[in-house]
Amino acid sequence: MSMNFSVQSNIRNYDVLIESDPDFIEQLAQSPQACFVVDENVWNLYSSTLLKDLPTSDVIVLPINEDRKSLETVQELYDQFVTLSAKRNLKLISFGGGILQDITGFAASTIYRGIHWIYIPTTLLAQADSCIGSKTSLNYHGYKNLIGTFFPPAQIYIYPPFLKTQSDPDFYSGLGEVIKLHLMGGELNFRDLIQHIPSIMSRDPDALLQAIRVSLDVKLSYMDGDEFDIGRRNLLNYGHDFGHALESTSNFAVPHGQAVVFGMLAANFVARNRGLLNEMLATEIARNLILPSLKVLPPVHSIEPEVIIDAMKKDKKRTGDLLALIMMQNNFDFIRINDLTPVEVASALTESKAMLNL
Ligand SMILES: NC(=O)c1ccc[n+]([C@@H]2O[C@H](COP(=O)([O-])OP(=O)(O)OC[C@H]3O[C@@H](n4cnc5c(N)ncnc54)[C@H](O)[C@@H]3O)[C@@H](O)[C@H]2O)c1
Ligand SMILES: [Zn+2]
Structure with missing residues (x-):
């Protein structure tokens, strides 16, 4: 499989470049009229190594947490962009995980009605999943991802050695989406993942590269013809119906991708x-993939059927009155049902609890 690829997008086609050598950063550092926005933790870890060539006067270091995905943060960026270059041909180059991607993507898509944006994802979730798909999102009044645009980066550079320094909870959160995408990619990808999961978990760069490449390929296949998420792309929310509910019932103690693993x-x-x-x-799925990768177990009170059902009813993606659920079937085909009953939820949660010895 060739490693680099292009994504056909309704907005603008873009390139995903998979790098085994960090030289590309030195080249990006020389881009004219560029402004670099770097996740503060990434900057602290790499400013004297991988990112040493970035011109510090053009670097904006952004402290990162979920609360920073706000219009206020974007406004701070607008102010700095305008100071740096009052011109449309400003180029934005950003380094960080999904939060930094969402903030800088939104800013890039709105300032001057869209500027040239290059994104270098530095977390597993961002490299294997969120970097493609064109979505940018901000939180608003406590609602996650309520505001957003469709705006892909012009180029995405993937360099797995960044993942060595990721914290375990963040890495395992990303692994949840990797597992989901391999299941959605069919039986061969599923069997391959079982074989490689130990080396992926020990963060072997080659194993990571392969898993990232497959994950992106599968995601692409579900976005094909549905970039704006009105049909098939929605199946990518497998694991997310119960997962989103668990994130909120656990008060976000269970990280997103770990909640998705439980959701699957x-x-x-x-x-x-x-x-x-x-x-x-x-x-087989539970023994080989779900149990080994579930590192943050849900607190028992957060998976009581009543609280989960309540949270599922509040999901903003719900369209009707009944509960919806995306499910995997024998032939690795995925379907969405809209008639999930509370009794079904209760027995699935009881069985999940028993399997996890909770
Ligand atoms: N736009 C999309 O399509 C999309 C899709 C999925 C998720 N998301 C969003 O992504 C966010 C989650 O992103 P994430 O899981 O990538 O994590 P993140 O951006 O929250 O980063 C997690 C933590 O890791 C730190 N970090 C980043 N790179 C690091 C590295 N190489 N070494 C050490 N620490 C590093 C960050 O500073 C942060 O503290 C959520 O806000 C979610 O809504 C967006
Ligand atoms: Zn997800």
């Missing part, structure tokens, strides 16, 4: 109980 486990129980997923496959 629970969704698979519903699918098995409906006769859509056979026992053997469900068990």
Whole structure:
């Protein structure tokens, strides 16, 4: 499989460049009229090594946490961009995880009605999943990702050695999405992942590179023809129905991708109980992928059926009155149902709890 690829987008086609050598950073550092926005933790870790060539007078270091995904932060950036270059041909080059991506992507898409933006993802979630797909998002009045645009970077550079310094909870959060995408990529990808999961978990760069490449490929296949997320792309929310609910019932103590792993486990129980997923496959997924990668267990009170159902009812993506759920089936096909019952939720949660010895 060739490593670099282009994404066809309704907005503008863009390139994903997979790098095994950090030289590309030195070249980016010489870009004329560039402004560099770097996640503060990434800057502290790499300013004297990988990022040493960036011209410090053009570097904006951004402290990062979920609360920073706000219009206020974007405004701070606008102010700095205007000071640096009052021209449309300003080039924005950003380094960081999904939060930095969302903030800088939104800023890049709105200032001067869109400027040239290059993104270098530095977390597993961002490298294997969020960097493609064109979405930029901000939180608003406590609602996650309520504001946003569709705006892809012009280029994305993926360099897996950045992942060595990621904290375990953040790395395992990203791993949740990697598992999801491999399941969605069909049986061969699923079997391949089982084989490589130990080296991925020990952050072997080659294993990571391969897993990232496959993940992006699968994500692309689901976005094909549905960039704006009105149909098939929505299936990428597999694991997210229960997952989003768990994030909120645990008060975000369970990181996003870890909540998705739990969500896949629970969704698979519903699918098995409906006769859509056979026992053997469900068990194989649970034993080989879900249990080894679930490092943050949900607090018991956060998976009580009533609280989960309540949270699922509040999901902003819900369209009707009934509960929706995306499920995996025997042939690795995914479907969305809109008639999930509270009884089904309760038994899936009881079985998930038992499997996790909670
Ligand atoms: N736009 C999209 O399509 C999309 C898709 C999925 C998720 N997201 C968003 O992404 C965010 C989560 O992103 P994330 O999981 O990448 O984490 P993150 O951006 O929250 O980063 C996690 C932590 O890791 C630090 N960090 C980043 N790179 C590092 C490195 N190489 N070494 C050490 N520390 C590093 C950050 O400073 C931060 O403290 C959420 O806000 C979510 O809504 C966006
Ligand atoms: Zn997700």
